[in-house]
Amino acid sequence: MSARRQVPIGLGAGTVAWAAALVLFVGFWQLGGNAKWAFDYPKAWQIPAQRWIGSAMKWLVDSASFGLFTFTDLTRFIASVIDLPYRLILSLLSTGFLSGQGSNAVEIVPPLSWVAVILIVGLMGYHAGGRRLAALVVLCFGFLAVFGQWNSAMVTLASILVAAPLGIVGGLLLGIAAYRWPRFERALTPLLDLMQTVPVFAYLVPILFLFGFGPTAAAVATLIYAMPPMTRVTTLALRAVPSEFRDLGHMIGCTRRQMTWRVMVPSARESLMVGVNQVIMLSLNMVIIASMIGAGGLGFDVLAALRRLDIGAGLEAGLAIVALAVALDRLSQAYAVKTGAPPKATAAPGFVARHPYTLAALVVVVATALAGLAVPALQHYPEALQISTGGVFSEIVRWINVNFFDVLEGVKNAMLLNVLVPLKRLLGGMPWLGVTALLAFAGWRLGGLRLAALVGAMAFLIAATGQWEKAMITVYLCGISVVVASLIGIPIGILSAERERLWRWVQVAIDTLQTLPSFVYLMPAVMLFRVGDFTALIAIVAYAVAPAIRYTVLGLHKVDPRLTEAGEAMGCTRWQLLAKIKLKLALPEIMLGLNQTIMFALSMLVITALVGTRDLGQEVYIALTKADTGRGLVAGLAVAFIAIIADRLIAAGAARTKVRLGLE
Structure with a gap:
């Protein structure tokens, strides 16, 4: 009987404590008007x-220096490292490879045609998840072309293809470091909390200050926003690796580096792909917001539509983002499942047998490039066939x-x-x-x-x-x-x-x-x-x-x-x-x-x-x-x-x- 009575007594004590705290708060609120400093924090x-x-x-x-270089030199170096792959991917997907600058620029090599991109993502979908996934991603990318959102979507995709891999690699390395050194994890956790809770606009301000206005600054902002989930997932995934795998690694004499990269990371591969999916989705979300500091693409279209209150144009650009997000999300999820499945044995050692999808993608690129020279509609989707519901x-x-x-x-x-x-x-x-x-x-x-x-x-x-x-x-x-x-x-x-x-x-x-x-x-x-x-x-x-x-x-x-x-x-x-x-x-x-x-x-x-x-x-x-x-x-x-x-x-x-x- 005495053991049963302890629960209501404890609950009663807790209720009394809460009631007393609320009474004291209300009393101070209503009767403490003379203590103005308690209501309005003094400016002094x-x-x-x-x-x-x-x-x-x-x-x-203005003044920070690390001996051989200044902090400004460091930010410019980071910007150039990010800008180089971004310009390459942007040229491949949207602008083509140009000679000259500004209005004098001349296209030397055209970008991938809309047909080539759709067929390549279709091949990726078929490789990862079969016919249904291939059909879904083809429909999503086809939506971008039919509704006139192709060029903006390719600019957005270029930003994601740069920011997401950097976020994945950075988050993976930080997660491994947090797993290895508990003190580092304790120091890193509050920083990750802040990175995920500080409003996006807030760290656009210092990034704009340090990196200027443009897609490079937007990529840096995207990295900061998208990296924490990968870091957390990596740490959790490595901890979830069964102890038998670690014991096996020790038995065969693995060094610490071999244990990490040849035992732990491959064993946690399926869970790590969940983090990859999160980075891709957050990168897409952030690229839209970063349009305020020069990211361009679909995010800029949505922002411009908001400024002129054009709900039709804004909703079409927003639905294009949904289509792109659905395609990337389903592809990354399918590859996560495929990565976790046991590999299939292949008897044929030839390059064609080992890399049929890569070869098929190369054939698609070459074939569509040649066809686009003869039929321009295969290179650029015709404006006459575009649909608008705005x-x-x-x-x-x-x-x-x-x-x-x-x-x-x-x-x-x-x-x-x-x-x-x-x-x-x-x-x-x-x-x-x-x-x-x-x-x-x-x-x-x-x-x-x-x-x-x-x-x-x-x-x-x-x-x-x-x-x-x-x-x-x-x-x-x-x-x-x-x-x-x-x-x-x-x-x-x-x-x-x-x-x-x-x-x-x-x-x-x-x-x-x-x-x-x-x-x-x-x-x-x-x-x-x-x-x-x-x-x-x-x-x-x-x-x-x-x-x-x-x-x-x-x-x-x-x-x-x-x-x-x-x-x-x-x-x-x-x-x-x-x-x-x-x-x-x-x-x-x-x-x-x-x-x-x-x-x-x-x-x-x-x-x-x-x-x-x-x-x-x-x-x-x-x-x-x-x-x-x-x-x-x-x-x-x-x-x-x-x-x-x-x-x-x-x-x-x-x-x-x-x-x-x-x-x-």
Whole structure:
């Protein structure tokens, strides 16, 4: 009996502690008005981080030297190393090989024809996954040609073909180093967290400052954005290699280098290909955003369409990005599966037998090049055969605006007056000291003193760097967007988990949503609701709803069927099975989905600065337009701190929930 009483007493003590903390917070908030320094962080106490970072960047560019070369020489060398393969691939896919510069340039060798590229990716699809995959990638690349997006898509593809291999190699080497040296991993992990949570716009500012405007700077930004997942996957994959393989390597006398490259890496090959897939997808996403610093291609088309509010052109370019993303994603996944399969023995030793697809690709290149000389339509897709649906989408939006303007304005004003503005004022009036203390208390209750110190220090730094007011606007917009996305996504996830056919359709929809570039979400929202917080809310919810759906379905599918059968045997109704068993056991996964929804919302929130929000995202965007490195990085780090606080608290809560439910 005494053992049974310990659980409710512990839960009661925890509830009392939470209630006491909330009462103290509300009391201080309402009665501590005389302590103005606790509500508005005094300017005299602020840490001048913006000035320090700006001075450091100026010193790097103007004065930093490594003896034989300066820091500027180093950045120029890096830029030239990246620019050389980029120009080569761009010439091969888009511009052709030219003699001369500017308007005097003359084409010596034409680029690969659209027919050649489509046939080559078709061969790759057939090699990796058979006829169905070949047909899919051919259709995706054919879409690019038919809808007039070929040239822009090839510029984007050239950027990916440069950035992705560099990101894969860099992430692999960092992951191996982290696996070998635990101290290096402990030092690297916070840096990876920052790289994945600092808004993309924030590190466009120093990259623009160091590398200038152009595709090379965009490639560097893409590397920084895409490398962390490969690093993490590499470390996890090497740790997951069975001990038998390591023991075998030691028995046959492998050196440390041989153990790494001939035993560990080949054994983890299948898992490493998952990281390769992630690098390709993130590179594609980043190349779009990096169009703001000269990447060109489809990203520039989307950005230009957003600036002139041409939803048709923007959506077509966005769908072209989806087609390119689907083709690259399916190819990389198929090669991941093929890499993990045991190799097939081949009796014929000849070159043709060993490399039939390479030979076929060379034949295709030569044959299409010769055919293109005789039939120009085989070299460049004819404009007369191109299709455009841009006018249709623009007309649909115009029709909605004409016929439903009053309804849309009513919904917008009702949300602003009854939800958004009151919540904004509520959070804006909270004392920074009380919020910091409450977050530290939550960290202590969920994860101990270390988590309390982490979240408390990050909240304090947001206030101490002068970002508290804008951070509260960021939290308000992110918070309401996450609530709305969860209210939409979790019920859809519950319905989809119970119906396999519905889940297949929903999966296609959310895969499409996750591959559409962020800018595309802004265009219909702006054209229907104009600029402001409500427009940002619509765009963020559309972007962030996918993980809420996906993780809810994942959690419900992971529930042990034996527990469901036991509930049915006890006479539970379908609703009771869902509410009392399935949802409770799926709660940890749903909480992780909430975590990912917050991450998606924060990443989209920075981009909504383009539609007039006044939060940290606007600070980052202004810093980008002014090339103010200190301002951009400080605001970006504040967004990263918000993301890390939410991530750590929710992860700790999910871990405690798993323990409480007996899942661990």
